[in-house]
Amino acid sequence: MDTSLLLHCPTTVSATSNPKLKRPCSSSLPEATRIPSPNPLDWLLESLLELPDSSAVALDLSFDRILQSRPYDSDKDDVIEHAFRLGSALAEAANRSARRRASMHNAVVWALPSDLTIKVFSSLDTQSLCKAASACSFFHKCAADPLCYSNVDLTAAAPKVNNMVVSTMIQRAGKELRSLKLGVEPCPVALLGSYPTLGISTRNFSDASPSLWNDKHSRQGKESFTLTRSCLAPLIAVGGGPGALLRRLHLFNIERMDNTAFGAALSACPSLLDLEIVGLHVELSQTLESVSRSCHLLDRLFFESSKTGRDDSLKLPTCHDLVTRCPCISTLALRGFKLPDMKLRIFVKGFRQLKFVDFSTSYSITGDFLRNLGGCTGGNLLEVLILRDCMHLREAEVSRFLSAILGGRFKYLRHLDVSNREGLASDDDWYHRCYSPSFASLGLLLQERPHLCVLADFPAEGSFVEEPMTSSDNDMNLPSLIGSHTSDGSTCSFSPEPSYCYNSDESSGNEDNVGPIFALHAEIADDVDYL
Structure with a gap:
């Protein structure tokens, strides 16, 4: 049933366009049923409405005679102006009545009840x-x-909302608010497909093409500050506000947000299950401290640094607190931070329900944290592991990890990504890069685990040109085609990609020599009304 045929648009309904909306002429009623109006204005207006449509010429002649009876031109102008005002007021009254009647009509003929x-x-x-x-x-x-505002999504490709719009939506939702998404979403770059059951984000900032980053620079530099640090303030209220039952909070590129305001907002969201943070200038350590204090039910944490390679604020006590106070985390993504293996091992070993891990574009990771995991010591439920573009990731650690899988550990693992735009690091010298790792156990592993997908994309050595790279067929016995499938259905991808220089030092600790740093220069933009 086409419900659009049942609705009368208020901008098109008029007092004369629908016969059903006309007031029945009193002259058509029996004389005994007429009730004289005690108001003289009602009587006068009813008399005018009783005039037939053919009386338009007579009405025009009558108006001319009234004008001619006025001796002065100024009096005639006043009569004409007054007639315009009366006619406009009468038309507005008719439109209001028509809209009310149309609304009543829609409520009657609409197929669904209000609930x-x-x-x-x-x-x-x-x-x-x-x-x-x-x-x-x-x-x-x-x-x-x-209830209609339980899931508020105000994200867009360009800024369209300000704090007032966010506050209005949150106030409308009240304690029915369950999901809130704010900010300027980055251009999505498909990397791994989708894993909806694990809540995997397909955004990959480091893989964005230069044109996408240039677009982001120009856009954010002019109009990204329509949302400020106080945009989440409506979530906070004494005795439990709209944030009390909030389950999902996604924030993108709100560059004026700071640690204090964000921590206060999280303190009002004790029921939070899904937290995604991209492009906010908040520190990793303080954010995780706020999460461990307030969000004990958290299941998914996706946090991408706004300044790749700069944030090394994470401390060991913070790692232990997060594992202890948020034991339900099954999805953990910390991208673009300096994350030593010792701290990552606390996460992978401590979160007993962990299924999805993404440490892409993070510094200091060698792969050492994966040793002796996959059994009763933690990581046994891991399904997805992404270590893409981790510049310190070592070839030997990846090979050792593959051997551990072949030995029976990580039984649920179905996706592994160790791709790197600069190749893998060697054990002896970090500056010596490996662009064609052998991985002797990979061929046998894919035979025994046909549903395991391994992505290992590397550029041709010393070349920025995307050319096919020949893998070691003697060691792996795998085709060298990009994204090729083996005969048993398993997948292994070896493909060249343009070099992406991070200019990291050997220890990955020199703050003056790490890159790339996407400095976002922005200026205050005028508020843009939503919709």
Whole structure:
């Protein structure tokens, strides 16, 4: 059933466009049923409305005679102006009445009752909900229910909202708020496909092409500051506010957000299950401290640094607190930070339900943290492990990890990514890069684990040109084609990619010689109304 045929748009309905909306002429009623109006204005207006449509010529002649009876031109102008005002007021009154009647009509003929309509509206995205609310008064009333704003998504490719819009949406939702997404979403770059059951994000900032980064620079430099540090303040209230039952919080590129404001917002969200942070200028250590204090039910944590390679604030006590106080974490992504293996080992070993790990573009990772894991010591439930573009990742550690899988550990692992734009590091010299690792056990591993996908994309040695690279067929017995499939259905990818220079020092600890650093220069933009 096409419900659009049942609705009268308020901008097109008029007092004369629909015969059903006309007021019945009193002259058509029996004389005994007429009730004289005690108000003289009502009597006068009713007399005018009783005039037939054919009396337009007579009305025009009558108006001319009134004008001619005025001796002065100024009096005639006043009569004309007054007639315009009266006509406009009468038209506005007719339109208001028509809209009210149309709304009543929609409420009667609409196929769904109000409660089901509200439930349908609660499944719409925020922008579609606002459009539906503007259709008619009946839809506007249904869309005002707090349940319709339980999932607020105000993200967009360009800034469209300010703090006032966010506050309005949160206040409408009240304690029904379950999901909140804010900010300027980056251009998605598909890397691994999707893993919806694990909540994997497909964003990969380090793999974005230069044109995408240039677009981001120019856009953020002019209009990214429509949201400020206080945009999450409406979540906070004494005695439990809208953030009390919030389950999902995703924040993208809100560059004015700071540690204090973000920590205060997290303290008001004790029921949080899914936290995603991208492009916020907040420190890793303070953020994890706030999470461990307030969000003990957290299941998914995705945190991408806004300044790749600079943030090394993570401390050992913070790691232990997070593992102890947030034991339910199954998805952990910390991208672009300086993460020594010792601290990562605390996470992988401590989170007993951990299934998804992504430490892409992170510095200081050698792979040592994976030793002696995969059994009862932790990591036994791991399904996805992504160590893409970890510049200190060693070939020997990757080979040792593959041997551990072949030996029976990590039985649930189905996706492994050790790709690197600068190749893998050797044990003796970090500056010596390996662009064609042998991985002697990989061929046998893929035979025994046909559902395991291994991605190991490396550039041709000393070349920035994307050319096919020949793998060691003697060691691996695998085709050298990009993303090739073995006869048993397993997948292994070896493909060249353009070199991506990080200019890291040997210890990855020199703050003046790490890169790339995407400095985001921005200026305050004017508020842009949403929708």
